[in-house]
Amino acid sequence: MQPGDQHLPQNDRSGQPNPFLPQTHPISRSTAQEIASIQAKLERQLGPEYISDRPGAGGGKVQYLEAWKVINLANEIFGFNGWSSSIQNISVDYVCLMSDAHLYLDGRGQGEW
Numbered sequence: 001m002q003p004g005d006q007h008l009p010q011n012d013r014s015g016q017p018n019p020f021l022p023q024t025h026p027i028s029r030s031t032a033q034e035i036a037s038i039q040a041k042l043e044r045q046l047g048p049e050y051i052s053d054r055p056g057a058g059g060g061k062v063q064y065l066e067a068w069k070v071i072n073l074a075n076e077i078f079g080f081n082g083w084s085s086s087i088q089n090i091s092v093d094y095v096c097l098m099s100d101a102h103l104y105l106d107g108r109g110q111g112e113w
Contacts, residue, residue: 041077 005011009018017023027035050069056062074083 038077 001011009021012018046065050065050073051063052066052069053061053063074085077083
């Protein structure tokens with residue numbers, strides 16, 4: 001036995017796992033099937049019924065996903081309370097105060113789902 005060989009896995013008699021080795025956690029067949037099912041749902045392309053549009057600059061159209069549709073999809077795929085979201089960045093592009101005391105904002109945001 002060479003110096004340091006006592007620390008090799010085959011010579012370790014302490015019964016403690018080596019914290020520096022990658023830990024492997026086997027998954028059950030049902031967990032693997034659930035992962036495959038979620039992956040298949042995520043790989044599907046959204047149909048036109050999910051895409052909304054509104055007038056944009058220069059008379060063009062801006063396409064977007066309505067938040068309620070995204071929330072419903074996330075609940076369908078991950079289950080209620082099986083996911084989270086956060087706003088990462090938001091900016092205001094346009095502000096208009098109308099004479100009837102209504103404030104109109106137009107902007108964009110960036111988030112993570």
